[in-house]
Amino acid sequence: MVTFKTLNSTFMNKRKFLKNTVMATTGMTVVPSLVLSSCKTEPKKEETVEPEAAAATATSFVLPPLPYGYDAFPDTIDAMTMEIHHSKHHQGYTNKLNAALKEANISGKTIEEILTMDELPTAIRNNGGGFYNHSLYWDILTPGNEGMSETLATKITEDFGSEEAFKNELATAGAKRFGSGWAWVCQDGDKKLHICSTPNQDNPLMKVAEQMGTPILGIDVWEHAYYLKYQNKRGDYLQNIIKIINWDKVASRMS
Numbered sequence: 001m002v003t004f005k006t007l008n009s010t011f012m013n014k015r016k017f018l019k020n021t022v023m024a025t026t027g028m029t030v031v032p033s034l035v036l037s038s039c040k041t042e043p044k045k046e047e048t049v050e051p052e053a054a055a056a057t058a059t060s061f062v063l064p065p066l067p068y069g070y071d072a073f074p075d076t077i078d079a080m081t082m083e084i085h086h087s088k089h090h091q092g093y094t095n096k097l098n099a100a101l102k103e104a105n106i107s108g109k110t111i112e113e114i115l116t117m118d119e120l121p122t123a124i125r126n127n128g129g130g131f132y133n134h135s136l137y138w139d140i141l142t143p144g145n146e147g148m149s150e151t152l153a154t155k156i157t158e159d160f161g162s163e164e165a166f167k168n169e170l171a172t173a174g175a176k177r178f179g180s181g182w183a184w185v186c187q188d189g190d191k192k193l194h195i196c197s198t199p200n201q202d203n204p205l206m207k208v209a210e211q212m213g214t215p216i217l218g219i220d221v222w223e224h225a226y227y228l229k230y231q232n233k234r235g236d237y238l239q240n241i242i243k244i245i246n247w248d249k250v251a252s253r254m255s
Contacts, residue, residue: 061111063094064135072143076240081228086138089224093130093201100124111135115205125208129201133182136218142246152251159193166195170219171238173197180222183238186213187254197221216253217245 071079100123111132160166174183177197184196186204196211204213226237
């Protein structure tokens, strides 16, 4: 006679058998109620990118990170000026450049190719210059100035007479730039170095420059670059900024 106890025992043995079979098959210890749900797989969603978004991404310029901290030059530029200059001013030029390029339907060009175009819309001229000029400015500064290499020193002596004459002429170019602008050291097609300055965010790559050339060094003389520390003493700022130039980076830009 089959009793209730016997039926219950048989049922429990079958349940235990099924549980052990599942665990042996999966190699995992799982709660029986989660076995089915753990085997379910959601269909993979196909990622799609809108053509317009892809194009914008492909042609966008990105704010370059600094190769040092905002507090890298406490004796020359205060940390607050560095942070505002980089994260606000330079970022602003970057954002506005991308917007202007999208509006003008310009893509697939380097910043140098853009700035040397025959016709530069005002927004691209101003913001493209701001993006390029600041990128160069940050790159040629260094917390550990080791002086000029013999090759660069020889070239500067050849073109300017001496290192001292070169540095004085560079500081003078920045000091005499009326209003906002930049002081530059450039190389021309004959590989000769020369010093000049430009207003606003113009630079010697642009067709509008009075003296064109390939920039190898650029110093920002906008007030936002120095005013918190130096107020109206632009000359002091220029004398100090020249002391933290990365001359190896400058030399590497020469052809």
